[in-house]
Amino acid sequence: SHMVRFKNRYLLVDLNFSEGHQIGVLHPKGLEEAIKDSVLKLSGDYGLACVQRFLTVKYLNAVTQVAIVRSPREHYRGVWAAISLMRSVGSRPFSPRVLHVGGTIRSCQKSLVAVDRERLKAALQSTKSTAHRKRLVEKYSAIIKQSSL
Amino acid sequence: ARGACSMEKLEQDFYFMQLSLTFENQPDFVLDGKQLVAIIHHALQTIHGQIGAAIPTDVLKCHCSSPCKLEALIRVPFHEVCKVWSALSLLGSYNGVRCVFAVQKVSAALVSMAVNSRTFNFKSTQEVK
Numbered sequence: 001s002h003m004v005r006f007k008n009r010y011l012l013v014d015l016n017f018s019e020g021h022q023i024g025v026l027h028p029k030g031l032e033e034a035i036k037d038s039v040l041k042l043s044g045d046y047g048l049a050c051v052q053r054f055l056t057v058k059y060l061n062a063v064t065q066v067a068i069v070r071s072p073r074e075h076y077r078g079v080w081a082a083i084s085l086m087r088s089v090g091s092r093p094f095s096p097r098v099l100h101v102g103g104t105i106r107s108c109q110k111s112l113v114a115v116d117r118e119r120l121k122a123a124l125q126s127t128k129s130t131a132h133r134k135r136l137v138e139k140y141s142a143i144i145k146q147s148s149l
Numbered sequence: 150a151r152g153a154c155s156m157e158k159l160e161q162d163f164y165f166m167q168l169s170l171t172f173e174n175q176p177d178f179v180l181d182g183k184q185l186v187a188i189i190h191h192a193l194q195t196i197h198g199q200i201g202a203a204i205p206t207d208v209l210k211c212h213c214s215s216p217c218k219l220e221a222l223i224r225v226p227f228h229e230v231c232k233v234w235s236a237l238s239l240l241g242s243y244n245g246v247r248c249v250f251a252v253q254k255v256s257a258a259l260v261s262m263a264v265n266s267r268t269f270n271f272k273s274t275q276e277v278k
Contacts, residue, residue, distance in 0.1 A: 044198030046235070 009076035012100040015065040018093040028057040034089040038082040164230035167254040170219040173247040182211040192240040
């Protein structure tokens with residue numbers, strides 16, 4: 001017989017630090033604690049209790065400012081709201097935005113590749129020199145490759 | 150047959166709750182309607198956060214039946230009654246004084262609060278033949 005599955009949703013979050021990308025200062029656990037604090041503030045003891053078992057940060061890249069957060073399926077909108085209302089983690093101000101919601105990490109990764117491609121397009125449009133463009137393409141190709149894991 | 154009978158729902162704006170708040174010892178603050186709103190707000194904030202704290206609760210009737218006990222009739226929005234009821238049930242203390250909410254009656258119709266059918270005296274005006 002089949003076991004009842006605990007179903008989750010994976011949120012692709014653009015962290016958007018105000019002071020530029022942060023190298024090595026943010027740990028997934030730190031972001032997770034910050035999200036849980038935000039859920040506690042927004043939805044109270046009950047809201048936190050609903051999500052805390054399965055609320056985790058599954059992927060965090062502080063350089064590209066992207067995270068994938070797992071949340072229980074029934075309460076992903078509450079987690080989405082809590083993430084959107086965060087203003088700082090540790091002492092670093094940021095304004096996170098949820099870009100994509102998926103049932104699997106894989107679907108978030110696919111979406112992440114698409115997001116990186118859009119960023120590359122936007123970055124290329126804003127530069128004129130071919131050398132700079134070449135560097136940008138190289139940099140983003142590496143990022144896209146890394147995001148696909 | 151299905152669809153032959155239609156039932157209209159009553160207007161669903163508010164839920165009314167008749168409740169009592171009992172403190173273990175006499176608290177050092179005055180027990181009145183304003184304090185009750187603050188206590189309900191505190192309970193909602195603890196259990197349901199800022200979303201709970203934003204629920205507008207109104208105290209329609211309030212009186213102190215004893216120095217430790219407050220009886221009140223409150224009004225909450227229809228869709229938030231579950232949050233308010235659960236928050237009140239789970240409140241254990243306020244300002245260091247232990248207290249308990251007892252919800253006696255809950256209804257979407259205010260007229261239900263008019264009488265208590267357990268203590269109502271029926272006077273027969275006419276013998277039924």
